[in-house]
Amino acid sequence: xxxxxxxxxxxxxxxxxxxxxNFTVPRLMPGSPVDGMIxxxxxxxxxxxxxxxxxxxxxxxxxILGQFVDYITGLARLDLGVSVKYYPQTVTQVLARSxxxxxFLVTTAIIFSLCVGVSLGAxxxxxxxxxxxxxxxxxxxxxxxxxxxxIGLATLFTFGVTLRWFPVGYAYNPDLDPGLNFTFFGSxxxxxxxxxxxxxxxxxxxFQTTMRSxxxxxxxxxxxxxxxxxxxxxxxxxxxxxxxNAMLPVLTNLALMLGAVFGGSIVxxxxxxxxxxxxxxxxxxxxxxxxxxxxxxxLMTMATLGANLLVDILYGVVDPRIREExx
Amino acid sequence: xxxxxxxxxxxxxxxxxxxIVTALxxxxxxAPILAPTDPGERVGRSHQPPTVEHYFGTTKMGRDVYAQxxxxxxxxxxxxxxxxxxxxxxxxxxxxxxxxxxxxxDATLDLITNAVLVIPNIPLLILLASFAGTVGxxxxxxxxxxxxxxxxxxxxxxxxxxxRNREFVTAARMVGEPAWRIIFVEILPNLVPLIGINIVGxxxxxIVAQTTLEYLGFGDPLNVxxxxxxxxxxxxxxxxxxxxxxxxxxxxxxxxxxLGLALxxxxxxxxxxxxxxxxxxxxxxxxxxxLRKRELEAAR
Numbered sequence: 001x002x003x004x005x006x007x008x009x010x011x012x013x014x015x016x017x018x019x020x021x022n023f024t025v026p027r028l029m030p031g032s033p034v035d036g037m038i039x040x041x042x043x044x045x046x047x048x049x050x051x052x053x054x055x056x057x058x059x060x061x062x063x064i065l066g067q068f069v070d071y072i073t074g075l076a077r078l079d080l081g082v083s084v085k086y087y088p089q090t091v092t093q094v095l096a097r098s099x100x101x102x103x104f105l106v107t108t109a110i111i112f113s114l115c116v117g118v119s120l121g122a123x124x125x126x127x128x129x130x131x132x133x134x135x136x137x138x139x140x141x142x143x144x145x146x147x148x149x150x151i152g153l154a155t156l157f158t159f160g161v162t163l164r165w166f167p168v169g170y171a172y173n174p175d176l177d178p179g180l181n182f183t184f185f186g187s188x189x190x191x192x193x194x195x196x197x198x199x200x201x202x203x204x205x206x207f208q209t210t211m212r213s214x215x216x217x218x219x220x221x222x223x224x225x226x227x228x229x230x231x232x233x234x235x236x237x238x239x240x241x242x243x244x245n246a247m248l249p250v251l252t253n254l255a256l257m258l259g260a261v262f263g264g265s266i267v268x269x270x271x272x273x274x275x276x277x278x279x280x281x282x283x284x285x286x287x288x289x290x291x292x293x294x295x296x297x298x299l300m301t302m303a304t305l306g307a308n309l310l311v312d313i314l315y316g317v318v319d320p321r322i323r324e325e326x327x
Numbered sequence: 328x329x330x331x332x333x334x335x336x337x338x339x340x341x342x343x344x345x346x347i348v349t350a351l352x353x354x355x356x357x358a359p360i361l362a363p364t365d366p367g368e369r370v371g372r373s374h375q376p377p378t379v380e381h382y383f384g385t386t387k388m389g390r391d392v393y394a395q396x397x398x399x400x401x402x403x404x405x406x407x408x409x410x411x412x413x414x415x416x417x418x419x420x421x422x423x424x425x426x427x428x429x430x431x432x433d434a435t436l437d438l439i440t441n442a443v444l445v446i447p448n449i450p451l452l453i454l455l456a457s458f459a460g461t462v463g464x465x466x467x468x469x470x471x472x473x474x475x476x477x478x479x480x481x482x483x484x485x486x487x488x489x490x491r492n493r494e495f496v497t498a499a500r501m502v503g504e505p506a507w508r509i510i511f512v513e514i515l516p517n518l519v520p521l522i523g524i525n526i527v528g529x530x531x532x533x534i535v536a537q538t539t540l541e542y543l544g545f546g547d548p549l550n551v552x553x554x555x556x557x558x559x560x561x562x563x564x565x566x567x568x569x570x571x572x573x574x575x576x577x578x579x580x581x582x583x584x585x586l587g588l589a590l591x592x593x594x595x596x597x598x599x600x601x602x603x604x605x606x607x608x609x610x611x612x613x614x615x616x617x618l619r620k621r622e623l624e625a626a627r
Contacts, residue, residue: 014442021451025458138340141593145585147535149542149557150578157566157574168567256444263449267539271561281450282543285457297454300447308445 007312011305018301022294023071027064036288037084052082053291080298081291085284091295094280099299101171102276106265109196110254113203118250120204121211122243126234128216137212143205148264152198152271159194160272166194169273191274198268203261210253215246248318255311258304338597344590347583355400362397366390366551374563374570384572387563395551396576403553404584406464406537411530413472418479418529419522423510425480426487437484444477449539456545463547471536479525486521490514520599527592531585538581553577 037053038045062070074081080091120140124133160168172178172187218224219242227241266278273279277296284292354361364370367390375385383392425436455470456462462470490496491514499509540546541554548555556577560566565573 010438010441011445013438014445017442018446018451021454025455138590138593141596142586142589145531145535145589145592146582147538147585149538150582153557153561153566153574153578157571161566161569259445259447260449262447263536263539266449266453267542270543281453285453286544288457290457293454293457297447297450300450301445304445304447 007309011309014305015301018297019072019075022297023068026290037290049082049087053084075298080295083284083289083292085287085289085292091291094284094292095277095295095299098275098277098280101274102262102265102269102278105192105195105199105268105274105276106258106261108192109199109203109265110261112196113200113207114250114254116200117204117207118211118243118247121208121250122215122238122246124208125212125215125219125246126238126242133212136208140205140208140212143201144209146201148198148202148267149271151201152195152268155194155198156271167191168194171275195265195268195272195274198271199261199264202264203257206253206257207250210250211243211246214249215242218242218246221245248315251311251314251318255304255308258307259300262300262304338594340590341594344587344594347587348591351400351580351584351587352404354397355404358397358401362391362394364391364394366395366398367549368394374565374568374573376570377572383576384570386559386573387565387570388559392556392572392576395556396553396580399551399553399556399577400580402464402550403534403537403580406468406552407530407534407584410468410471410533410537411526413468414476414529414533415479415522415526417472417476418525419483419515419518421476422480422483423487423514423518426484427491427506427510427514429488429491433484436480440477440480440484443474444481446474448474449536452536452540453543453545456540456543462540462545464550467537467540467546468533471533471540475529475532475536479529482521482525483518486518487514490517520595524592524595524599527588527595531588531592534581534584534588553580 034054038050078092080095083089083091083094086094117140120136124136127133156168159165167173167190171191172184173191176184176187178184223245224237224242227237232241262277265276266281268274269276269278270282277299281293281296283289284296369389370391371381371385371389373385373387373389375381375389377384381391381393383396386392386395421436421440425433425440451474452470455474456467459466459470496509496513499513504513537552538554538557541552542557542561544558546552546555546558548559554577557574560570560573560577563570563573565571
């Protein structure tokens with residue numbers, strides 16, 4: 001399994017870009033953020049903490065290149081600095097607490113939307129021009145255009161506040177002790193329903209649109225005609241001949257969309273008071289907790305790059321033509 | 328051009344989209360006539376439900392939601408449209424240059440495009456916005472545009488590469504036209520449908536991103552926009568106390584713009600890419616071919 005060096009180069013540049021942004025933006029801003037952060041710490045500002053913040057945000061007597069080298073070596077040791085709001089906790093600790101919930105939310109939403117969106121796209125392409133297609137396909141484009149904030153607030157108001165079907169906050173019932181039992185899992189599931197339903201429409205719309213157009217081009221291929229010529233049933237040709245191959249562009253799109261999904265999850269978590277990265281980021285941004293804001297950018301960039309790399313590898317496994325080319 | 332309009336007019340979806348977007352733009356334009364009240368003025372008690380005096384009720388601070396809705400359309404739409412145009416301009420220029428020149432220029436630009444494409448946008452926006460403090464409309468526009476041009480650049484690049492070796496471009500090169508003239512006069516007009524799709528898509532994205540940033544509290548809270556209305560409503564826990572009008576007015580505005588633009592974009596897509604068409608013409612053709620097949624089978 002080989003991934004072209006070019007792709008790795010892209011990921012390297014993207015990661016470097018995120019690091020350079022983190023490094024330069026606070027140094028370029030008028031009015032040093034350092035004083036604000038030290039004021040924020042208040043009585044907790046030990047000399048060690050002040051020193052750490054100053055070093056990270058460039059308020060030290062050192063040439064800029066030396067600062068950058070220090071910054072990179074710090075990152076290599078997974079040292080993202082200390083949180084201003086949750087001092088003395090480090091940024092790594094703060095992010096680790098909430099990253100799991102975001103990963104759970106995003107993964108569930110992606111799997112759910114992938115099933116729904118891909119099936120809708122495949123059927124719409126198969127019955128192109130029919131009544132189903134004429135309704136579902138424009139509707140998907142509309143879904144992409146409506147911000148998650150709006151969907152989240154509407155869901156919260158309808159199902160959370162008015163109908164009271166689902167709980168309106170937290171990842172599980174705070175009275176429960178986290179453990180490996182059904183009550184706890186049930187509670188986690190119940191609390192995730194509304195956030196997942198908020199994240200999904202955008203994804204379903206994207207998957208449906210991509211799947212439909214890629215399926216339409218696949219339907220003209222020889223192997224689909226071959227499947228039909230063999231006398232296979234409609235469903236067999238549709239799913240095991242056409243849809244399987246049409247899935248590839250959906251995979252690429254999925255990896256590229258991950259950044260947007262993270263954006264959606266930030267908003268969703270705030271609307272539903274869900275204890276993931278987004279809510280942490282929101283409290284951090286209200287408190288101007290810059291180290292945490294920087295840490296989450298790095299973490300989300302790494303997650304997106306990881307997913308893209310994974311798709312590159314998967315692509316080779318799924319599509320034999322690419323495997324051949326690279327060999 | 329005439330043909331294009333006819334094609335557009337025949338599409339019911341596009342007409343509906345155009346009407347929605349135009350209506351909202353007119354509302355923003357005639358805000359002083361439609362809502363003479365100052366959106367920042369306290370006109371009633373806190374969180375009053377809709378009445379004849381205040382069509383959309385009042386906010387927590389006792390301000391008229393209807394006036395805020397009408398006036399808020401101005402910055403929301405202006406920033407959305409301007410940002411969309413800016414994103415498209417950036418993406419188109421970068422894509423054209425990369426696609427036309429090829430070689431090392433293309434390699435560098437393509438690397439940058441792909442790198443910016445994989446960096447998660449909203450977290451990057453939040454980083455930039457949080458260091459800038461509360462940001463005005465121009466800063467929001469710049470921040471959004473600088474992080475979201477790669478989609479357009481990628482599409483434009485691949486189209487330009489396909490056009491680069493066509494006869495009319497070669498001819499222009501032979502005649503000795505300068506590169507900028509070939510790019511902007513010879514190639515650019517062929518990309519008009521693509522640019523149309525790009526503009527509408529970018530405006531949609533810009534409005535989504537702008538709403539998100541303002542909802543997170545990065546907008547100027549004194550500036551009345553749909554995004555800051557949502558932020559203020561959220562802060563005064565409008566949903567929990569049941570003041571649905573406070574949230575639904577700006578939410579409906581944003582959803583309507585999204586709906587209108589999406590309907591337009593769907594039609595643009597169909598015009599530029601006939602393979603994707605799903606309208607009545609296609610179903611008629613499919614029905615005919617099915618009928619013909621049945622007749623053939625019957626004849627056998």
